[in-house]
Structure formats: structure tokens, C-alpha cells
Amino acid sequence: MTNTDAKKDIAFPHRHLIGIDGLSASDITALLDLSDQYVDQNRQVDKKGSILRGRTQINLFFESSTRTQSSFELAGKRLGADVMNMSVSSSSIKKGETLIDTATTLNAMHPDLIVVRHGDSGAVELLSQKVSCSVLNAGDGSHEHPTQALLDALTIRRRKGRLEGLTVAICGDILHSRVARSNILLLNIMGARVRVIAPKTLLPIGIERMGVEVFNDMREGLKDVDIVMMLRLQLERMHGSFVPSVREYFRYFGLDYEKLAFAKKDALIMHPGPMNRGVEIDSEVADDINRSVIREQVEMGVAVRMAALDALSRNLPNEQSL
């Protein structure tokens, strides 16, 4: 496969990728189709393309994240962009510079794409209003993490051949999870059935109106599901006590073989990482090569981010338009 193949027209009429909210089924399908091509490209010896040659991509991370940031960095570089990484948590914020100051400062450097992660819900959207380039949300507070949902969807689609009609259980700390929100939105748009399983203290109020079935009991909720998506217990976002102890949490809500037995025999295990082994997932289950696709998710992540960067860049103004 060559880059000219990837260059074929796709319909993705959006300037930014702020969330799954606002995307249509055809937008998502277009991104996943394009991602499939990049999975192939990434398995070649020569992984380098030139679609973003001359483009500048800034990875602006207000929250540190090794895996997402490196995934976006690799994605940009494989498309030929000049990629700059900025970790802001350490520098400007401490000097009192606001998000909008940072945005306007960066905007003056004429980037084409800005990838942003921020600890506050809505911060990426706010930033997108103040810049003239495309903005990709790499996670904002407890709001959305669209490329994670897309890479999860790609992983599932490649393994199961479809999304429609599958039953997906999202388990654990739904309350603080942007991954859960983006996945609930995406899976609903694509026609999957979504369950959430968590203790009540980790479920957002009104979650039942977001198109999910709600369970508190793992065994009940996992019954006959096709996909088990585990979430990280986000200890750093917790004000006060949501669960009494890690050992009690693991006992009732951690994924082990005993609970997994309630799911379909060929159910896949997913986790957005980084995992707390022995907190939300048993180590053996996580490493089970027959069931766990956790490492595959990481591979899909690079491809999905390449597809997203590619799709957005096609809508950028181009002075050298052909």
C-alpha cells in the first residue's frame, strides 16, 4: 500500500476533533477505514509518509501522559509533520499564564495542528475557539478522549468484524472517566449495546439517560458480553472516599477469571492503560494472549491518531493548493 492510496478522498467535514459528540456514524466509519490503512502502513519497514510534510504539529500536554503523547508524536512523525512536544504543567501555568494566553502565544507560531490534553473538562474546546489551526482533543478532564474511543472501536472492529449488535461492558470508575464517556457515545452511534458496571459511587448521576444499561454487580453485568472494557481507578481525581479500599474494590469490581467466566467465551478484554494490576484487573487476565487485546490497543492508537491528523489536515487551508 502506498501513500497515494491513503490520500484518496474521505468525508470528514470537521475542523477540530474535540469529541465523539458531534460526529456521525459515517464520520466514524471514515476514520476507522482510514485507520485500517495506517495499520498496514505501520507494519511496513518504511513507515514514513509525507501527507503532513511542511505541517507543524504541537502536542500541548497540560497533564503528563507518556503513552498518549508518544502515540501522537509517532503518528505525526510518520505522516511527515514537524512535531513539537510541550509539557505545560511544569512551565507557564506555574508562572500564572492562562490557557488562553498559552493558546494565543502558540497560535502566533502558525502551527497547523495542536493536540491538547488538559485536566479540565471543556478546556480543549475553549482553546479551540482561540486558535486558527485544527485542534485534537487528547483528553479533557472527565469529558472526552475521542481518539481513545476510536482506537477501541478499531480494535473491536478488526477482531469482531463489526461494532453493530455487539454488547460491550465498560467497568469501573465511570464517574471520572473521559474514556468511558467517549466510548459510550461512539458505541451508541455505531449501534452497539453498552453496559456500565460500577459501584454507585463511581457512576455519574443520570448515566442511564446516556444510552447504557447500568449494573452494580460484575457477574450480572458481564453476562454474555462480547467485550469487557476495564477502566483505571483514577485515584488522583478522587475527592474523598469513593470506595473503602483497593482490596474490597478488587474483590467485587476487579476483573479476574471467575468474573470473566460470565462473559461470552470469546469475549475480548480491553483496558486504556495504564493498568493498576491487582486493583481493577488481575495480572494474569491482563496478560492472557487469547483474551486480552490491551497491547493491540496501543498499536491501533498510533494508526487512529494518524488517521485523525490526516483527516483534519485535509480541511486545513493550503496555500499551495493544486
Add this chain to the structure above:
Amino acid sequence: MSRTAYINARLFDPSRGIDETGALLIDDETIADLGSSLFAGGVPAGIETVDCNGRLLTPGFIDMRVFTGEPGTEYRETLGSASLSAAVGGITTIIVMPNTDPVIDDVALVDFVERRARDTAIVNVHPMGALTRGCAGEQMTEIGLLKDAGAVAFTDGDKPLSSSLVMRRALSYANFFDALIVQHAEDLDLSCGAVMNEGELASRLGLHGAPSAAETIMIERDLRLVELTGGRYHVAQVSCAASVDAIRKAKAAGLSVTCGASAAHLTLNENDVASYRTFMKLSPPLRHEDDRRAVVAGLADGTIDVIVSSHHPQDPETKRLPFAQAAFGAVGLETLLPAALSLVHSGAVPLERVITAMTTSPASLMGLNRGRLEKNAPADLTLTDINIPWVLDPEKLKSKAKNTPYDDRRFQGRAIRTIVGGMPVHVEEGR
């Protein structure tokens, strides 16, 4: 001696049962006479005449919840700039909150506010005194001395008095001075970290929400303490159905309890926050539409006594931030009347309820000799065109801060002349 006749006015004072077309004569600082038969034979020579063309002439509006930045953060709002904003909004008396820097918790500071107001403000200004020193919720202020100095009520402003013990003592002690205790009802444990109303929308936005129970629990606790002490208790703002019910029951039981609601909580709901609009970030938060309707119903049936602006100026730097980091509050002096009138136009609340809740009712709560159309009463009056359509342009607000939740909102009706102590402080040209 200056005399002005307002003729052909719709004289309107529901507390006195007045709703008639007639004239009103101002003699210097007071209302000299009024009625349908006044000047029936024409205005005598030598008296300045204003033809009201049948428009609504009411007692001047009283807003009992206004935050300014004076002293301490004058860049946000001064007493002077707040008074300009009030005048445009038809408000003749503002009650300023003690949450300044320093907090108004001492006689000298009450004197300071009154002196600054006298020198710089064009409407009447009365301070509420802090209920506890530094609004820290621990030690009662000198309620008697502060009241004698001019504090019209006692509150910790935008902070709740959390301690049951201190609240009990404050209610008991203030009773002797017949002082009104005003509470911002919020259980800070339940609302910890919250930035909007809890519910489906907050969950979708990934924002931490406070349940409306955080407000109702505090009100219900306080109602028990009122029962125990017999104090005069006022909830600054109720925002949800359960709080309105709690107050309604307490009133039926004969407790000395009153409450207010802000124009924003009467006209906006949590959906207005959508897409993280920080100008909609208020305390208490905008609630569900069912709650808003219950608050409106509470105003209509008299459970809610007063409408306030809860004017809270914030400069752009504290609002142009991610939603969770942005400051709470919205300006409201210039939109109090138009927002309240929207309830009248929609048929939800009768005009007399709205006018009472902005005139007689706050005046009697705080013992002010204002808020009525009566011979020898102070000539604080507002002339309102209740039908004129207009669109709010935030840049035209007189307040130093422009953080209005109503930008580009279409309104019907506004004040076209505001008179304080007989003097017009706001006159809309050409009307």
C-alpha cells in the same frame, strides 16, 4: 424648593392596592401628593411636568443582594459604578454584601461604605453586615452596634454559615435586636468541588455537580434552628423545588422565615451552561427546568418574597478560563427588571407579585422607609416602559464588569426613568 409633577402615569403600588392612571407630585425629596384626581384641572404654573404617557410608575426598586469590589477589588466594581448600573436598571436602593476586602464586620467599615456611597453613588446604598467576623463562620459580629451604624441585615454573603452551633446562637442573639439573618444555603460538604448542578448534563460535560439537596439540607437545618430560637431568617436565594417546598411549609407553620430568588434562577436553567459557558456559572448553580418552574411558582404564590439580582461582577480574567476554574457569579443590576418582566409577559407571574418582590417586600424585611407610593414617603420612583422590545448588548452595560448571562438576549420592557430622593438619576432620552 423644586417641584415636579409626573402626570398621566399608571400609578402602581400593590402593597397599597393602587393601580390607577393619575399624577404624582414630588416636592423636593418626598412624594407630596398622588392620585387619579391630582391635577385633574391641569398642572399649576411653576411646576416642572413630566408626561408619563400611561407608563408604569412604581416605587423605586430595591435589590437586596449586590456584590461590589469596594473596598478591596475596585477594578471589578465600585459602589459608584454599581450605582450607575443600578440606576439604569431602575433600581433606587442597593444592599451591598459584606464579602469585600476587608470584610464589613466592624462599625468603622459600615461607616466607610456609607461614606463612600454618599460621596460616589447615585442611588441609595445600605450595607449588610457580616454575620461572623471575616465571614469565617466562627465568631459572631457586633450585631447590635453594626445595626445601629446602619447595617440592614446580617449575612456571610456568598458563604454559608455552616456551623449549626454558631447559627443557633446568631439567631438567638439577633432576635433581641430584631436583626434579619440572611443565609446562603449550601452544605459545603455535599457541594465540595462542584461547579454546576448535578445531573445528566453535568455528567455529559464531565463537570462535577452539586445536588440541589446541598441547598435544601441547609435550609431544613436552619428551619429547625429558627423553630428553636424564634429568630428572623431569610434565605438569600432558593434555586430548587424542594427548597421552595421547605419554605412554604415553614411559612404555613408560622415561622418567621422569608426567602429570595435571583432573576437568573427564575429565567435560566442548567441547559444554558451547555458548551461550558462560564458566565452561566453561578452560586447556587442554575438548576433543572423543573426546579426553575417551581421557583417561578413560588414567586407567584408568595412563598418567595423578593427577587434579587445577585449582581456579582467578575473581570474577564476570572471568567475566560476552563469552566471548573472560572469564578462564580454574574452581573445583574441592569437585567433584574427586564428578566423579572419576562415572567409577567409569559403569564407565569402577575405584575403585582413582581413589583412587590422588588419594592415593598425587601423594604419591610430590612426595615427601610422606602418602597411605597404614599404621601410624605421618600421620592424613590421608577418609570418603566413594560413593553419596549430591546436586545442586550454587554458592551453597553454600565457595570465595570460585563459578565452577563443574558448577552444578546431579547427583552421586553425596561426602566426609562429612575428617581432617587426626587432627583432623576437615569433618564432615557426621547422617552
